[in-house]
Amino acid sequence: MKSIMVYGTVQAVGFRPFVYRIATENRVSGYVRNRGEYVEIVIDGPPEKIDTFIEDLNLKKPPLARIDRLDIKDISSDENFKESLFYIKESKSGNSSSASIIPPDICVCEDCQRELFQKTDRRYLYPFINCTNCGPRFTIIKKTPYDREMTTMGKFNLCPDCLKEYKDVLDRRYHAEPVACPLCGPHYNLFDSSKRRIENPIETAAKLFEDGKIIAIKGLGGYHIGCDALNEDAVKELRRRLGRPYQPFAILGRDLESIEKVCYASNEERKIISSHERPIVVLEKKGPKPFESASPGLHNVGIMLPYSPLQFLLFNYTSLDFFVMTSANMPGDPMITENSSAFDSLDVD
Numbered sequence: 001m002k003s004i005m006v007y008g009t010v011q012a013v014g015f016r017p018f019v020y021r022i023a024t025e026n027r028v029s030g031y032v033r034n035r036g037e038y039v040e041i042v043i044d045g046p047p048e049k050i051d052t053f054i055e056d057l058n059l060k061k062p063p064l065a066r067i068d069r070l071d072i073k074d075i076s077s078d079e080n081f082k083e084s085l086f087y088i089k090e091s092k093s094g095n096s097s098s099a100s101i102i103p104p105d106i107c108v109c110e111d112c113q114r115e116l117f118q119k120t121d122r123r124y125l126y127p128f129i130n131c132t133n134c135g136p137r138f139t140i141i142k143k144t145p146y147d148r149e150m151t152t153m154g155k156f157n158l159c160p161d162c163l164k165e166y167k168d169v170l171d172r173r174y175h176a177e178p179v180a181c182p183l184c185g186p187h188y189n190l191f192d193s194s195k196r197r198i199e200n201p202i203e204t205a206a207k208l209f210e211d212g213k214i215i216a217i218k219g220l221g222g223y224h225i226g227c228d229a230l231n232e233d234a235v236k237e238l239r240r241r242l243g244r245p246y247q248p249f250a251i252l253g254r255d256l257e258s259i260e261k262v263c264y265a266s267n268e269e270r271k272i273i274s275s276h277e278r279p280i281v282v283l284e285k286k287g288p289k290p291f292e293s294a295s296p297g298l299h300n301v302g303i304m305l306p307y308s309p310l311q312f313l314l315f316n317y318t319s320l321d322f323f324v325m326t327s328a329n330m331p332g333d334p335m336i337t338e339n340s341s342a343f344d345s346l347d348v349d
Contacts, residue, residue, distance in 0.1 A: 206317035278307035
């Protein structure tokens, strides 16, 4: 019998169900659980099967996982495991002073994108769709171990369908802590400057962008404020309201094809801008004209691809290809995260 302590990015990436799957494939017994600073595995079985299991840990790990260190030792245990029975044990806080590594928020995956626009799916057009392979991580966790009650989603009680997915170790939403649906999860609202609620919030917001309006949008971690990036009047007005006469604004582009119509991108830049983290990448403009108001006097522009379901939905409801999407706080002020602060401090339409 062996104890394996796995250090690295092994929480919030579907690591426990992955361990369960390779354990059952190799017909070994034991358990896996989160310990806050690491993932603990206790494994029992024939030595050759344990060796194969350990090889699989490294070779077949989830795409978002990173293993920095494996501490492996032989142990004896009073716990009698039934042959080939492996299970996921309840999380337990560890005693180590080392910090657990929580991954960044991850762009909505291809499976969730497909479900988002599939009319027969129960999460059709739901702006908070996610699974083990994508969605918010760092911005929702309050403390480790990474379990639902330790996140800001803990106050949303799962409906029967979501709970079934959450508890099914073979489902890709097994212990996806932000998991939710229109019946049990959060929703978006749209308000005008007088705090009047407006119907069809996301579709209406997209149309308001087309009309040259300026909108504050609550995203992962805080508020953005934005407008049509190619509407010079709207961008200039946004600069006036934010007191940023010359600072370049970040641009959100519909897709890589749209971006490459106005910017040059190398293979490495394409790879980075399309990565799971969806970073802002500084690209060279094709001539001085594109985004002159958003990045005045510069030969390049900071641009990113959509990463949240909301952003995909905004583009779905409009023909616009580019939004200014910049931090909503005034220069020097902290990021705006609360609705009350947004209402009090933002000058939007």
